Amino acid sequence: MLQMNEIPASSEMESNEIASEVDMKSLKALLDKAQERFQIPAYSVTLYKEGTYTHLSYGYRDLDGQIETDHNTLYAIGSCTKSLTVGALCTLIDKGMLSLEDRVRDYIPEFEMADYYVTDHLTVRDILCHRSGLGGHDFSWYSRLDTLTEKEVIEMFRYLPLTQPFRYKWQYSNHMYALAGYLIERVSGETWRDVLRKNILMPLGIDRVALSTSDAISDDNCAIPYILNEESDRIDAVAHADIGVMGSAGCIYMSSADLAKWDALLLNGGVYEGKQIISKALCDQMMSPQMYRDNAIIEPLKDFTQNRAYGLGLEMEIFRGRRMVYHSGHIDGFSAHQTIVPEEDIACSVLTNLGDHSGATIMSYMIVEYCLGGGEDWLEKISTFLDGVTKQQLEMIEQAKHSKPDNAPCPVELKRAEGTYRHPGYGTMEIQADLDKLVIQFGTHTFSAVHYAHQHFFLEPTNLTPNTYIETNLDIDIQGNVIAFEITFEGIKESKIRFERQ
Known part of the structure; x- marks a missing residue:
């Protein structure tokens, strides 16, 4: 070093x-x-x-x-x-073995997506130009590459929510x-x-x-x-x-x-x-x-x-x-x-x-x-612009930290959130309480969820999520039991990834 x-x-x-x-x-x-x-x-x-x-x-x-x-x-x-x-x-x-307009399912019959229409109509061209309607969802694979198999990745598709209509908007997808x-x-x-x-x-x-x-x-x-x-x-x-x-x-x-x-x-x-x-x-x-x-x-x-x-x-x-x-x-x-x-x-x-x-x-x-x-x-112009974007992101994080509402404790003791949670597309995470944080072990990566207000938390920035807080929240039933943990990985509040308690 x-x-x-x-x-x-x-x-x-x-x-x-x-x-x-x-x-x-x-x-x-x-x-x-x-x-x-x-x-x-x-x-x-x-x-x-x-x-x-x-x-x-x-x-x-x-x-x-x-x-x-x-x-x-x-x-x-x-x-x-x-x-x-x-x-x-x-x-x-070029050898005539397939075409850009062929359906993916004609070659991978077990393939399914969260929308049956997309499952039936997704073509080779669709997957190559990122117009399937599927967002990034990179957290679903990046933290568990040491265990994932091809079969599991193919099965994963059916559980990943689409974030745009089919062929409507470009969305990068590994x-x-x-x-x-x-x-x-x-x-x-x-x-x-x-x-x-x-x-x-x-x-x-x-x-x-x-x-x-x-x-x-x-x-x-x-x-x-x-x-x-x-x-x-x-x-x-x-x-x-x-x-x-x-x-x-x-x-x-x-x-x-x-x-x-x-x-x-x-x-x-x-x-x-x-x-x-x-x-x-x-x-x-x-x-x-x-x-x-x-x-x-x-x-x-x-x-x-x-x-x-x-x-x-x-x-x-x-x-x-x-x-x-x-x-x-x-x-x-x-x-x-x-x-x-x-x-x-x-x-x-x-x-x-x-x-x-x-x-x-x-x-x-x-x-x-x-x-x-x-x-x-371009070195000066683009790097100066990117520095400004980073500064703005950091200021937003600081603003969020200082705008926490008063008298908004978590409705349950954090110890009650400890346990194993699972999403069928994203896999399993383990949660442990640590003072005012929840420590999340997600595959090979560790995240800290800092309490913000009521049942809401933010994942602290890491090298995987630089200069940003990811919104998360506990789902608590009427008896005070934590039944799920929801994370807004895709940045779309309507598309939270819900990990059910096991």
């Missing part, structure tokens, strides 16, 4: 063809500022432009060992995995991409990892990729994941996340050089070194709007960005008049971003070993801005 100022100015700059050294030095200087601003231990960037790959790297992939990074270092790419999962599925579609992985296996008779390796990675010449955490850890050039401890302002190493049966939603480790190969394939209509790996028609589908989401544009970008949408495993927007296709990835101790600008024949991959998703994303905007010849300082 080291202070950030102990990181040296180690760096790598390499191109497989002659590039403008002055230009690349200037770009690297910009990226180094972002590395310093976000206190990123290491980054690796590969820029593909007009057939040329240029690599920029900086910092340590291992702080304690003082080991420098390079463009072949493996990083967890998080949800950038999703576009590769879609790519693997597209190779099966569950749907886990389902995409299971679909690949049902259709092909092989694991999704084997299909991906055989149909996408091998044709791209990618023979060094980790499709599981254990494979990544055993690689001798894999970055160590880190987080910034806000209280001590120190960089702490964290454990690699193993997302197991949710792997097709975000488990892949790659180098920036290899992720850029995949982006270049998409940029070139599914062709790599003269080989048609995915049909152009399906590449176009991946990079075409399926669901619009304009409300996702943050304030600093509103004068420069329009028509933000989601395709199939990829996001897109019009940035400075050009179509920009991208996806971010964020998982414990890592953040990543992949970007394609078809009109300018540009693709880039940005990988970092710090669990702050904004760093890699801002660096990608900086790269595109630089390549387009613009002069906007």
